[in-house]
Amino acid sequence: xxxxxxxMEDGTFVEWHVEPGQDVTRGQVIxxxxxxxxxxxxxxWEGGVLAKLTASPGQKIPVGQVMALVATGGEDWKxxxxxAPSPPPSGEPRPETPxxxxxxxxxxxxxxxxxxxxxxxxxxxxxxxRRRAQELGIDLAAVKPSGTLGAISIADVELAAAAxxxxxxxxxMRAAIAAAMSRSNREIPHYYLAxxxxxxxxxxxxxxxxxxxxxxxxxxxAAVELKAVALALRETPELNGFYESGAFxxxxxxxxxxxxxxxxxxxxxxxxxxxxxxxxxxLMARLKDLLRRARSGQLRSSEMSDPTITVTNLGxxxxxTVFGVIYPPQVAxxxxxxxxxxPCVIDGAIVPARVVHATISADxxxxxxxxxxxxxxxxxxxxxxxxxxx
Amino acid sequence: MSGTVRINYRDAxxxxxxEALLRDPRVFLMGEDVGRYxxxxxxxxxxLEEFGDERIxxxxxxxxxxxxxxxxxxxxGMRPIVEVMTVNFSLxxxxxxxxxxxxxxxxxxxxxxxxxxxxxxxxxxxQLAAQHSHSLEGWYAHIPGLRIVAPATLEDxxxxxxxxxxxxxxxxxxxxxxxxxxxxxIAADPQPVDIDYxxxxxxxxxxxxxTYGGSLLKTMQAAAELAEDGVSAEVIDLRTLRPxxxxxxxxxxxxxxxxxxxxEGWKSGGLSAEIMARILEQAFYELDAPxxxxxxxxxxxxxxxxxxxxxxxxxxxxxAAARNLVK
Numbered sequence: 001x002x003x004x005x006x007x008m009e010d011g012t013f014v015e016w017h018v019e020p021g022q023d024v025t026r027g028q029v030i031x032x033x034x035x036x037x038x039x040x041x042x043x044x045w046e047g048g049v050l051a052k053l054t055a056s057p058g059q060k061i062p063v064g065q066v067m068a069l070v071a072t073g074g075e076d077w078k079x080x081x082x083x084a085p086s087p088p089p090s091g092e093p094r095p096e097t098p099x100x101x102x103x104x105x106x107x108x109x110x111x112x113x114x115x116x117x118x119x120x121x122x123x124x125x126x127x128x129x130r131r132r133a134q135e136l137g138i139d140l141a142a143v144k145p146s147g148t149l150g151a152i153s154i155a156d157v158e159l160a161a162a163a164x165x166x167x168x169x170x171x172x173m174r175a176a177i178a179a180a181m182s183r184s185n186r187e188i189p190h191y192y193l194a195x196x197x198x199x200x201x202x203x204x205x206x207x208x209x210x211x212x213x214x215x216x217x218x219x220x221x222a223a224v225e226l227k228a229v230a231l232a233l234r235e236t237p238e239l240n241g242f243y244e245s246g247a248f249x250x251x252x253x254x255x256x257x258x259x260x261x262x263x264x265x266x267x268x269x270x271x272x273x274x275x276x277x278x279x280x281x282x283l284m285a286r287l288k289d290l291l292r293r294a295r296s297g298q299l300r301s302s303e304m305s306d307p308t309i310t311v312t313n314l315g316x317x318x319x320x321t322v323f324g325v326i327y328p329p330q331v332a333x334x335x336x337x338x339x340x341x342x343p344c345v346i347d348g349a350i351v352p353a354r355v356v357h358a359t360i361s362a363d364x365x366x367x368x369x370x371x372x373x374x375x376x377x378x379x380x381x382x383x384x385x386x387x388x389x390x
Numbered sequence: 391m392s393g394t395v396r397i398n399y400r401d402a403x404x405x406x407x408x409e410a411l412l413r414d415p416r417v418f419l420m421g422e423d424v425g426r427y428x429x430x431x432x433x434x435x436x437x438l439e440e441f442g443d444e445r446i447x448x449x450x451x452x453x454x455x456x457x458x459x460x461x462x463x464x465x466x467g468m469r470p471i472v473e474v475m476t477v478n479f480s481l482x483x484x485x486x487x488x489x490x491x492x493x494x495x496x497x498x499x500x501x502x503x504x505x506x507x508x509x510x511x512x513x514x515x516x517q518l519a520a521q522h523s524h525s526l527e528g529w530y531a532h533i534p535g536l537r538i539v540a541p542a543t544l545e546d547x548x549x550x551x552x553x554x555x556x557x558x559x560x561x562x563x564x565x566x567x568x569x570x571x572x573x574x575x576i577a578a579d580p581q582p583v584d585i586d587y588x589x590x591x592x593x594x595x596x597x598x599x600x601t602y603g604g605s606l607l608k609t610m611q612a613a614a615e616l617a618e619d620g621v622s623a624e625v626i627d628l629r630t631l632r633p634x635x636x637x638x639x640x641x642x643x644x645x646x647x648x649x650x651x652x653x654e655g656w657k658s659g660g661l662s663a664e665i666m667a668r669i670l671e672q673a674f675y676e677l678d679a680p681x682x683x684x685x686x687x688x689x690x691x692x693x694x695x696x697x698x699x700x701x702x703x704x705x706x707x708x709x710a711a712a713r714n715l716v717k
Contacts, residue, residue, distance in 0.1 A: 082587060083587075083637075084637070126647075126677055126678040126679060127674050127675045127676070127677050127678075128647045128675060128676050128677055129678055131675045146717055147678065147679060147717055148679040148680060148714065148715055148717065149679075153678050153679065153717070154647060155678075155717075
């Protein structure tokens with residue numbers, strides 16, 4: 001089970017798109033997993049032959065647990081499938097970074113002690129039913145037993161769960177955002193920088209470009225800004241990557257997480273990959289596709305899990321400046337506000353020009369203000385030469 | 391070449407023997423009455439005529455002597471198949487099997503190995519009374535250094551012997567007496583079979599029935615009756631009793647959450663106890679009901695038909711045990 005976000009602990013398996021014996025290639029969508037952020041198409045990272053599918057629909061699977069086995073490099077998938085051990089019971093601890101453990105342990109202990117009443121009034125519950133009740137958040141004291149020897153069985157727990165009202169998707173997403181942002185504010189020493197960037201040239205250039213192409217090929221200024229951010233990151237790679245286990249790990253590419261607010265409320269920030277290498281036309285096409293899929297809940301696993309930095313653009317909403325909260329384990333967040341017409345002093349003369357406020361929130365464990373400033377200066381420089389962003 | 395043949399378990403065993411003798415000149419068979427008499431259970435009938443008395447050797451009535459001779463031959467490069475009439479008499483050779491065959495690789499620091507295969511009949515059901523009817527394979531499965539297999543199907547009856555002969559260490563094959571006349575259709579062209587993994591003989595979702603050897607057919611019949619009753623039982627044929635294929639057992643229990651172990655051996659300190667312990671160690675959180683056992687009654691197997699039937703697992707008992715777990 002891939003981690004589809006820093007705050008994700010488990011996912012509910014929905015369906016397979018493949019079957020044992022089938023060839024798969026890296027990047028192929030092989031299954032769907034339901035998370036607090038909606039249903040995600042999960043891509044496979046290894047090419048080969050699928051040997052065995054261990055995840056089944058409806059199963060709640062902790063991050064890091066095996067979902068399927070793949071035969072690679074000419075291995076015989078049938079013998080792998082035959083030799084495959086069953087997946088470890090999901091009650092087993094999974095590998096975690098020390099940081100996560102310290103956060104999550106207390107919650108687990110609380111849940112366990114809540115489920116096990118004092119021994120004087122000990123409930124008879126089958127081990128599997130006890131685990132299922134924890135998964136479903138069912139209070140065992142309220143479950144009516146019907147199993148062997150008068151014990152509560154899985155079926156009893158599931159009956160009790162069916163009687164409860166279905167979980168609130170909105171609330172779950174809110175809780176996920178709350179968890180990630182709380183962690184960010186608790187753990188990450190943010191520093192904030194802001195600068196005003198004259199975008200008159202860039203906007204004029206874009207308007208001219210858009211006028212010359214069909215409506216479908218027109219680009220948003222947001223795409224121009226994303227391209228500029230990606231190129232500026234080449235100057236300051238320490239803003240692009242992850243802080244994990246006490247050390248910075250540079251991102252494998254300029255994968256910009258694009259903050260998208262959802263119609264029903266809530267927020268996702270899926271990645272646009274290798275933005276620095278995309279032409280503006282390609283970038284716009286991908287952005288459009290990403291926004292559409294984000295809003296219809298069809299994001300892919302790689303998009304959810306691997307943004308190396310997040311860009312939030314509240315331009316449409318009419319505020320000039322946004323200081324973001326870093327999405328862990330990323331180490332920086334770029335904020336871009338609405339473009340507004342301002343009087344600017346250029347070459348000693350006051351002229352009207354459109355400007356945006358660009359900000360950066362960055363992790364002081366990894367970078368210092370000078371480097372953040374270097375990034376914003378580079379971003380400004382790139383936006384003064386919009387032809388270079390095409 | 392392709393197609394199937396109608397065959398019984400006894401003939402399948404004989405086919406396995408013939409094939410082993412034909413394929414490897416180091417292979418020979420010895421035991422009480424395996425030659426002129428054709429084997430106490432007629433498994434080796436006709437082999438003396440075909441292969442001669444160098445390779446089909448009648449031995450004196452001394453299990454310790456001829457099992458020991460087999461071990462010695464194996465140590466010296468042969469691939470002996472030693473037939474012991476029944477597991478009950480193998481106790482006379484237990485010293486050879488345990489103190490020599492099972493230990494020599496370890497005690498010689500890997501300098502010696504004992505590629506002997508010892509076949510023996512096991513099990514009750516033929517009114518042969520206690521001294522001929524016990525199922526002691528669980529005892530042998532206790533011993534490190536041995537591999538213990540129990541062919542329950544015609545394919546395994548035919549194929550396990552040759553695979554066992556490829557093992558560099560001692561393998562004991564337990565053939566249940568009640569299976570000898572069981573008939574069925576199998577591929578005319580023998581395929582190699584493994585002696586490593588358990589097999590799921592019937593898939594199901596509600597309860598895992600774990601068994602081997604002579605109890606497999608009864609368990610399959612119980613599963614069929616349970617199905618009529620709306621209970622989907624999975625049947626696991628262990629095939630190899632040592633080392634046990636824990637992964638297959640645990641995977642099945644993880645699916646069904648309930649387990650019934652069917653073993654003609656006694657419960658106390660038996661193979662069924664070991665399997666249950668492993669389920670509890672490795673799949674505790676998968677269990678939705680206490681694991682159950684259907685085993686031989688803790689008495690010497692009686693002679694009287696009705697008492698013998700009552701003393702070993704029967705279909706009705708397996709069905710009842712499974713029903714009790716699946717509410």
